[in-house]
Amino acid sequence: MFRTLDALVLREVRFRESDRILTVLTADSGKLTLSAHGALSKKSRIVAATQQLTFSELTLFEKNGRYSVREGSVKESFQGLRQDLERFALASYFAECLERFAGEDQPEPELMQLGLNCIFALSEGLGSCGKIKTAFETRLAGIEGYAPLTEGCAVCGRPDLREPRFLPEEGRLVCRACRQSGRALPLTEDGVSVLRYLLEAPAKRILAFRLPEDELRLLEKVSEEWLLRCADRRLPTLEYYKSIRGFTEGSGPV
Ligand SMILES: [Zn+2]
Known part of the structure; x- marks a missing residue:
């Protein structure tokens, strides 16, 4: 079954040669663990969309309660963070906090909004x-x-x-x-x-x-x-x- 949702990538772990395991936050389903096959291969179309601290639209395939990423497009890459180590480090802390508190497979619209707002503010230097x-x-x-x-x-x-x-x-x-x-x-x-x-x-x-x-x-x-x-x-x-x-x-x- 396919499903498309907006997700903030909280964490990525490299797995095998070119795969990533992602922890993402979504408004409707809270925290999800996804596998992204080939996400590190240069030819892959999902490389950018599955990077840590990226907000993306992901199309997932679900089988037996496991999700894999089939397609992805970047909605916001928070470029300002990639040029500033302190702000990137702080956004990573926000991501760890969101991962700590978000429930799995349950709506988390407030956490999602807080995370996106604060990471956007960091990226844009709004404080x-x-x-x-x-x-x-x-x-x-x-x-x-x-x-x-x-x-x-x-x-x-x-x-x-x-x-x-x-x-x-x-x-x-x-x-x-x-x-x-x-x-x-x-x-x-x-x-x-x-x-x-x-x-x-x-x-x-x-x-x-x-x-x-x-x-x-x-x-x-x-x-x-x-x-x-x-x-x-x-x-x-x-x-x-x-x-x-x-x-x-x-x-x-x-
Ligand atoms: Zn008093």
């Missing part, structure tokens, strides 16, 4: 890497049902927290004076507003916020640590991205 990363991580946690509790201080209840702190073990905010024990990551009041915005804004508007660079760094630490906790596993692409970006763990602002 700094830190800004796009913070938006992606926060929103992804929200879509997956892990939105941190941001209404107010978890102890005193104030909606306008005084010197806010994020408790990564609990996914909650407290005022500095209300903090009792455990790890706490500092945020600014505007950072808390952006956190709320990212969880509630329409999907197409998640990058429509402004925050000074030093405050964004604090928020990025929160979004990253929280998403890692939700993912509950190491994400090697994040470590690679950070090595590219020149970060060393824990050296950010305190």
Whole structure:
């Protein structure tokens, strides 16, 4: 049986001489594993359409629950990523996150939209890497049902927290004076507003916020640590991205 769908190639693994095994994300069927025979042969018409971080229309042949790619055409190749190692590394991290959270054979329209929007923004330079990363991580946690509790201080209840702190073990905010024990990551009041915005804004508007660079760094630490906790596993692409970006763990602002 043949089937045509739009797919974002999250990962490709070389297999035998000229084949690829692909992990792709689709809106209607979530995550799928596909084989692409001959996808590395120079004569193949599906070479470009089956590259990692390409958005393509693929025609699949299904037999016994296994899919193979028969035809493919590129809808968006995100060329801007191919010329910028840092942005490509960050997009690869997004792809690993999408692979981690997407369900198999179940609709994932929100994840698809988030992934395409953020990878497009990276490719087109529609924001700094830190800004796009913070938006992606926060929103992804929200879509997956892990939105941190941001209404107010978890102890005193104030909606306008005084010197806010994020408790990564609990996914909650407290005022500095209300903090009792455990790890706490500092945020600014505007950072808390952006956190709320990212969880509630329409999907197409998640990058429509402004925050000074030093405050964004604090928020990025929160979004990253929280998403890692939700993912509950190491994400090697994040470590690679950070090595590219020149970060060393824990050296950010305190
Ligand atoms: Zn408080």
